[in-house]
Amino acid sequence: MPVIESRIDPSSPVFAERRAGMLALVERLRALEARSAAASAKSKPLFDKRGQLLPRERVARLLDPGAPWLELSSLAGWLVDDPDPDTSVPGGGMINGIGVVGGTRCVITASDAGIDAGAIQHMGREKLLRAQEIALQNKLPFVQLIESAGANLLKYQVDGFVHGGRIFYNLARLSAEGIPVVAVVHGSSTAGGAYMPGLSDYVVMVRGRARAFLAGPPLLKAATGEIATDEELGGGEMHATVSGLGEFLADDDADGLRIARELMTRLQWDAQGPPSSLVDDPALDPLHPPDELAGTMPLDFRQPVDMHEVIARIVDRSEFLDFGADYGPATVCGHASLYGRPIGIVTNNGPLDPAGATKATHFIQSCCQAGIPLLYLQNTTGYIVGRASEQAGMIKHGSKMIQAVANANVPSITLMCGASFGAGNYGMCGRAYGPRFVFAWPNARTAVMGGEQAALVMRIVAEGGAKRRGVPVDEAQLGAVERRIVASFDRQSDAFYTSGRLLDDGVIDPRDTRRVLGLAFDLCRVAEGRSLRPVQFGVARP
Numbered sequence: 001m002p003v004i005e006s007r008i009d010p011s012s013p014v015f016a017e018r019r020a021g022m023l024a025l026v027e028r029l030r031a032l033e034a035r036s037a038a039a040s041a042k043s044k045p046l047f048d049k050r051g052q053l054l055p056r057e058r059v060a061r062l063l064d065p066g067a068p069w070l071e072l073s074s075l076a077g078w079l080v081d082d083p084d085p086d087t088s089v090p091g092g093g094m095i096n097g098i099g100v101v102g103g104t105r106c107v108i109t110a111s112d113a114g115i116d117a118g119a120i121q122h123m124g125r126e127k128l129l130r131a132q133e134i135a136l137q138n139k140l141p142f143v144q145l146i147e148s149a150g151a152n153l154l155k156y157q158v159d160g161f162v163h164g165g166r167i168f169y170n171l172a173r174l175s176a177e178g179i180p181v182v183a184v185v186h187g188s189s190t191a192g193g194a195y196m197p198g199l200s201d202y203v204v205m206v207r208g209r210a211r212a213f214l215a216g217p218p219l220l221k222a223a224t225g226e227i228a229t230d231e232e233l234g235g236g237e238m239h240a241t242v243s244g245l246g247e248f249l250a251d252d253d254a255d256g257l258r259i260a261r262e263l264m265t266r267l268q269w270d271a272q273g274p275p276s277s278l279v280d281d282p283a284l285d286p287l288h289p290p291d292e293l294a295g296t297m298p299l300d301f302r303q304p305v306d307m308h309e310v311i312a313r314i315v316d317r318s319e320f321l322d323f324g325a326d327y328g329p330a331t332v333c334g335h336a337s338l339y340g341r342p343i344g345i346v347t348n349n350g351p352l353d354p355a356g357a358t359k360a361t362h363f364i365q366s367c368c369q370a371g372i373p374l375l376y377l378q379n380t381t382g383y384i385v386g387r388a389s390e391q392a393g394m395i396k397h398g399s400k401m402i403q404a405v406a407n408a409n410v411p412s413i414t415l416m417c418g419a420s421f422g423a424g425n426y427g428m429c430g431r432a433y434g435p436r437f438v439f440a441w442p443n444a445r446t447a448v449m450g451g452e453q454a455a456l457v458m459r460i461v462a463e464g465g466a467k468r469r470g471v472p473v474d475e476a477q478l479g480a481v482e483r484r485i486v487a488s489f490d491r492q493s494d495a496f497y498t499s500g501r502l503l504d505d506g507v508i509d510p511r512d513t514r515r516v517l518g519l520a521f522d523l524c525r526v527a528e529g530r531s532l533r534p535v536q537f538g539v540a541r542p
Contacts, residue, residue, distance in 0.1 A: 001317075001319035001320070001321050001335075001336075002319065002320065002321060002322070003287060003317065003318050003319050003320075004288075004308050004309075004311060004312035004318050004319075004320050006288050006309055006312055006318075007306070007309070008288075008292070008295075008296060008309055010292055010295065015292075015295040015296075016295065018294075018295045018296070018297065018298055018299065019294045019295030021299045021443075022294045022295065022297065022299065022441075022442070022443060022510060023294055025299075025442035025443055026294075026442060026509045026510075028442070028496070029075075029442050029496070029507050029509070032074075032075060032078065032090050032496070033074050033075075033090070033091075035089055035090070036074070036089055036090050036091040036112075036115075037056060039089045039114070039115050040054060040055060040056065040112050040114030040115050041054060041056075041114065042114065043113075043114035043115075044114075047114070050209065051209075051252055051253075052186065052187070052209065052252075052253050053186075053253040053254065054114055055095055055110045055111065055112045055113055055114055055118075055145070055147070056095060056110075056112075058110055058145050058184075058186065058253060058257060059095055059097075059099075059108060059110050059145065061253075061254060061257045062099075062101055062108065062143070062145070062184075062257045062260060062261065063099045063100060063101060063108075064099075064100040064101065064102070064103065064261075067099060067100035068099070068100065068278075068515075068519060069097055069098075069099040069100075070097055070098045070099070070506075070516065070519055071095070071096070071097040071506065072096045072097050072098065072127075072130070072131065072134070072505050072506050073092070073094075073096055073127045073130060073131075073499070073502055073505060073506055074090060074091060074506055074507070075090040075091075075496055075499040075500050075506070075507060076090060076091060076092035076094070076123045076124065076126070076127040076499075076500060076502055077089075077090055077091060077092035077093075077121055077122070077123035077124065077127075077500055078090040078496060078497070078499065078500030079497060079500050080122060080123050080500055080501065081121060081122065081123075081155075089115065090500060091112060091115075091124075092121050092122075092123040092124030092125075092126070092127045093111070093112045093115050093116060093118060093119065093120065093121045093124040094109060094110070094111065094112060094121075094124045094127045094128055094131075095108075095109070095110040095112055096108070096109050096110075096127055096128070096130075096131045098134070098140070098519070098523070101141075101143060101260065101261055101264045102261045102262065102263070102264030102265035102266075102267075103264070103265060103270060104141060104264045104265075104267065104269045104270050105140060105270065105276070105523070105526075106140055106141045106142065106143045106264065107131050107132075107134055107135040107138075107140045107141070107142050107143070108143045108144075108145070109128055109131050109142075109143070109144045109145070110144070110145035111145065111146055111147045111148040113147040113148065113149075113186070113187055116149070117148070117149035117188075118147050118148035118149055118187070118188070119148065119149045119150065120148060120150065120164070120193075122155075122157075122160060123500070123501070123502065125160065125163070125164055125167070126502050127502060128167055129166055129167060129170065130502055130505070132167070132170035132171070132174065133170070134436075134437075134505075135174060135179060136170065136173060136174060136177065136179070137436055137527070138436065138523045138524065138526075138527040139177075139179060139273075139526075139527040139530045139532060140179070140523070140527075141179060141180040141181070141182065141264065141267070141269055142171075142174055142179065142180070142181045142182070143182045143183075143184075143260060143264070144181075144182070144183050144184070144196060144200070145184050145186060145257075146183055146184065146185045146186060146187075146189050146193070146196055146197065147185070147186040147187030147188060147189070148187075148188060148189060148190075148193050149188055149190070150188070150190045150191050150192070150193050164192065165192075167196070168192070168195045168196075168199055171195075171196065171199035171200065172199055172537075172538050173538075174538075175199070175200075175201055175535075175538030175539050176534060176535055176536065176537060176538040177532055177534050178532035178533040178534045178535065179532065180201050180202065180267055180269065181199070181200045181201045181202070182200060182201065182202045182203075182204075182260055182263060182264070183196060183197040183200035183202070183203045183204065184204045184206070184250075184256045184257060184259075184260050185197050185203065185204065185205050185206060185210040185211075185212060185236065185246070185256075186206050186209060186210065186253055186256065187206075187209050187210065187211065188211045188216075189210070189211060189212040190211065190212075190213060190214075190216050191214060191215065191216075191219075193212075194212045194213060194214055194234070197212055197245060197246070198212075198245060198541075199538075201538075201539040202247055202248075202263055203239075203245060203246040203247055203248070204246065204247070204248040204249075204250055204256045204259045204260055204263075205236030205237075205239055205240050205245075205246035205248065205249050205250065205256075206236055206250045206251075206252060206253060206255075206256045207236050207237055207249055207250060207251055207252075208235075208236070208237075209236065209252075209253075210235065210236030210239070210246070211230050211234050211235060211236075212234045212239060212245060213233045213234030216230070216233070216234075217229065217230060217233060220233065236249060236250075237249060244541055244542060245541065248263075272530065272531070273526055273527075273529055273530035273531070274525070274526055274529035274530070275526075276522055276526060277339060277340060277341065277522060277525070278339055278518050278519055278522040279339070281339075281340070283317075284316040284317060284337075284339065284340060285316075285317070286312060286313050286314065286315060286316070286317065286318045286514070287312070287317060287318040288309075288312045288313045288318050289313065290313050290314065290511055290513065290514045291511050292313055293310065293313045293314075293510035293511055293513055294509075294510050294511055296309050296310055296313065296510075297310065297417060297418060297441065297443060297510065298418075299443045301379075301381070301418050301419035301445055304349070304350075305349070305379065305418065306349055307332055307347040307348065307349055307377055307379055307417070308320065308332065310347070310377060310417060311332075311334075311336065311345060311347070311377070313513075313514075314338070314513055314514050314517065315336035315337060315338055315343075315345075316336065316337040316338060316339070316340065317337075319336060319337070320334050320335070320336045320345070321334050321335040321336070322334045323335065323359070323363050324359045324362070324363070327355055327359055328353060328354075328355030328356030328357070328358065328359045328360075329349070329356075330348060330349050330350035330351065330352070330353060330356050331346070331347075331348055331349075331352060331353070331355075331356025331357070331359055331360050332345070332346070332347045332348065332349060333345065333346050333359055333360055333363035334363075335372070338375075338514070338517060338518055338521055339518045339521075339522065341521060341522075341525060342372050343372065343373055343374070343375050343521060344363065344364075344367035344372045344373070344374045344375070345374075345375045345376075345377065346360050346363065346364065346374065346375070346376050346377070346428065347376070347377035347378075347379060347417075347428075348378075348379050348380040348424070348428070349379075350380070350381075351380060351381050351382060351383065351384040351424070352380055352382065352383045352384065352398065352401070352424055352427060353383075353384045353389060353392075353394070354384075354389060354392040354393055354394050354397040357383070357394070357397040357398050357400070357401040357427065358397050358400075358401075360401050360404070360427075361397075361400050361401045361403075361404045364401075364404040364405060364408055365404055367408075367410060368408050368409050368410050371410060372410060373410045373411040373412065373413070373521055373524060373525070374408060374410060374411070374412045374413070374429070375412075375413050375414075375415065375517065375521075376412065376413070376414040376415070376428045376429040376435070377415050377417050378414060378415065378416045378417055378418070378419075378420045378424075378425070378428045378430070378444070379417045379418035379419055379420075380419060380420065380421065380424035380428060381419050381421045381422070381424065381450075382421045382422030382423055382424035382425075382449070383398045383422065383423050383424060383427065398423060398427060401427050402423075402426055402427050405426075405427060405428075405429050405433055406433055406434075411436045411521070411524035411525075411527075411528070412429050412433075412434075412435040412436060413435055413436055413437045413438075413439075413517065413520050413521060413524070414428070414429045414430065414431075414435040414437070414438045414439075415438075415439050415440070415441070415513065415517065416438070416439070416440035416441060416444035416446065416495065416504060417441055417444065418441075418443065418444060418445070419444075419445050420444065420445065420446040420447075421445075421446075421447055421448070421449055421450065422448055422449055425446060430446075431503050431504065436520065436523075436524050437505050437520045438503070438504040438505050439504055439505055439506055439507075439508050439513075439516060439517075439520075440495045440498070440499060440504040440506070440507050440508070441495065441507070441508065441510050441513075442495050442496070442507050442509075443495065444495040444498075444507075445493040445494070445495070446493055446495075446498050446503065447489055447492065447493035449489075450489065451485060451486035451487070451488070451489030451490045451493070452486060454485050454486075454489050455481075455482040455483075455485040455486050458481065458482065458485055459478060459482060462478055462481075495507055
């Protein structure tokens, strides 16, 4: 297979400038993630006093030492509840990821009870729902570490209450599909949250700390006048010996996590499907170091970039077979391998034009025919506009590309590398098109159009309206509106902002791209080869 010859000079000032800019964004990402961990760690004296582990310590104890851990949606909620970038704490009050427990890859969620006692935040709920969706799509056991004060009644919204029911629906669906659901209850699991262990297949309760009840003592007294202690009403020991909600009673947090690990080992889940093939083989390493991805991409999406340079630093041996290289050349399609497994790649070196959309449609369909999963590297200002392209059938050619993307029957993964504007976001398999995973580099931009273009459109409309009314344009007012539009578009298109709203599954360091994509595609491959044993209604307690 042909090898991509790089034209990038890592010693050039341009490369150094790009690398410095990208690494500054990565440092910003890590600082925000550290802010979330630090906010949770402030509760350590209280957790120590109660003999508990902090939520991140629980996750670390649960995971197999040295095994890969892919944290998901670490920026969830960023600037949502708190619009101040200096004080907003990302994470949504949840810790989500994919890791190995007892030799089995699982989706793991943990209430971050160090922040607001684990109260469920708006984006935390959405983050949990996304984790459940990933478990369902990829046939991965779902492990939840529970300690939550429930909904924050001071921020109650009825739509959150109604939509939150999907959490329990998904737990029921996971069990019915034959996917194990394991819960370790470390603390409170109140009201609707009580159904999180209730709808789990296996429940571990921590003695003296676990609490699960539909109405806690204060609400019980207010509603019925009955007085009961926490332990009488919903303590771990009561549930393990009387109600039957828990199968295992742990002495403390660490013991509960030990039981969960032993349980996953006994289930032998990975033995029932094809083995993972994500093994480092130096013979497959790209010829151009992945570390150079930090300086490959311009931070200004207006600057041109050859996406072959990105591909060369991700795929095996930097080998890439260009598909229709001379037809619609601004759209790049081709075959490559990742950790020894074939993938098809679709990306762009410019706007999507009629020929490029036609080529991409052909390529996507051919990959579906051959059973080859697809990787979309988003870097496009959208579908090209203008008289010539409209007359050439841009709408119909773009539509058939969108049809191919939407109906592809092979796993698709999307990486936001640069610009993602207009319908190009759709044609290149954006979040709305259901890719198995969406990741973003910290320089990525997503919007219906650029801020300057939006402001110019508004100016043209305003000037036309003033002309029709026969009145002069108020330049000062129009200029102020233009500045607001540009600022709004620039703020909302930022990768940190969009990730805060779960428009991706996480912002990643470009240098980690090969490894992250390798894990994601391996998850998809194993899921495709795994046969489940569905049961009609899921596992119910006696």
